[in-house]
Amino acid sequence: xxxxxxxxxxxxxxxxxxxxxxxxxxxxxxxxxxxxxxxxxxxxxxxxxxxxxxxxxxxxxxxxxxxxxxxxxxxxxxxxxxxxxxxxxxxxxxxxxxxxxxxxxxxxxxxxxxxxxxxxxxxxxxxxxxxxxxxxxxxxxxxxxxxxxxxxxxxxxxxxxxxxxxxxxxxxx
Numbered sequence: 001x002x003x004x005x006x007x008x009x010x011x012x013x014x015x016x017x018x019x020x021x022x023x024x025x026x027x028x029x030x031x032x033x034x035x036x037x038x039x040x041x042x043x044x045x046x047x048x049x050x051x052x053x054x055x056x057x058x059x060x061x062x063x064x065x066x067x068x069x070x071x072x073x074x075x076x077x078x079x080x081x082x083x084x085x086x087x088x089x090x091x092x093x094x095x096x097x098x099x100x101x102x103x104x105x106x107x108x109x110x111x112x113x114x115x116x117x118x119x120x121x122x123x124x125x126x127x128x129x130x131x132x133x134x135x136x137x138x139x140x141x142x143x144x145x146x147x148x149x150x151x152x153x154x155x156x157x158x159x160x161x162x163x164x165x166x167x168x169x170x171x172x173x
Contacts, residue, residue, distance in 0.1 A: 001099070001100050001101075001102070001126060001127075001130050001131070001132045001133070002014065002099075002100070002101045002102075002132075002133045002134075002135065003101070003102050003103075003105070003106070003132070003133070003134050003135070004103070004134055004135030004136060004137075005103065005135075005136075005137075005139065006103055006139055007138070007139025007140050007141045007142060008135040008136075008137050008138075008139065008140070009135060009140060010065075010101040010102075010103075010135060011065050011066065011101055013133075014030075014063050014065060014099050014101055015030075015063075017063075017099065018030055018061070018063055021060075021061050026060045026061050027058075027059050027060045027061070028059050028060060028061035028062065028063065029055075029056060029059040029061075029062050029063070030062075030063040030065065031063070031064060031065065032064075032065045032066045032069070032070065033064050033065065033066055033067045033068075033069070033070070033072075033085075034066070034069070034070035034071070034072060034073075036056065036064060036085075036088075037072055037073075037081050037084055037085065038073065039052060039056075040052055040053060040056070040084050040088070041073070041078055041084065044078060044079075053087060053088060053091070056088055057088055057091040057092050057096075058096075059096065060096055060097065061096070061097045061098075061099065062088075062092065062096065062097070062098045062099070063098075063099045063100075064098065064099070064100045064101075065100075065101050066101060066102070066103065067100055067101065067102040067103075067104070067109065067112070068102050068103045068104030068108065068109070068112050069103055072112065072113065072114065080113060080114035080115045080118065081112075081113040081114050082110070082113035082114050082115035082116075082118035082119045082122065083115060083118055085113060085118075085122055086118045086119075086121055086122050089122050089125050089126065090121075090125060093125040093128075094128075094129075098126065100126065106123060109122070109123065
C-alpha cells in the first residue's frame with residue numbers, strides 16, 4: 001500500500017512493479033480504482049457481475065491505483081463502492097497479492113467509498129500482510145514545471161535529478 005500526495009511517484013512505483021511481475025510471468029491486472037468499480041458495477045447492469053468479480057479476483061497480482069481520485073458513481077439501485085470493493089478484497093484475502101495507491105488518508109476512505117464500516121473491513125484485510133509506504137515530498141511534475149518556467153533546458157526531465165527533499169518511509173510486518 002503506497003500513500004502520499006499527487007506527483008510523488010506512487011503510481012510510477014507500482015507500474016514498475018507490474019512490469020517486473022509481467023516479465024516473470026505473473027498473471028496480473030491493473031486498474032484505477034474508479035475504473036475497476038465502474039467495470040464491476042457495469043456487471044450488475046448486464047448480469048455479468050459474478051464473472052467480472054471472479055476475473056478481477058483471480059489475478060495473482062492486482063494493482064488498484066488512485067483510491068481517492070475520480071468520482072465514484074453511485075445510483076440508488078447499486079451497492080456502495082465500499083461494498084463492491086469489499087467483495088473483491090475479501091475474495092483475494094490470504095490468496096493473492098493486492099497493491100494499492102492512494103492520494104487520500106486512509107481515514108478518508110470511508111467517506112470516499114460510501115460506507116465507513118465496510119471500508120474498515122477492507123483496510124483490516126489489506127493491513128494484515130501489508131507493507132505500507134508513505135511518500136512525503138513535493139510533486140515531481142511540479143518540480144519539472146518549475147524548472148521549465150525558470151528557463152532551464154527543455155530536457156530537464158532527463159538532465160535534472162528529482163528534488164532531494166522527498167522522503168519515503170516503509171513499514172511492514
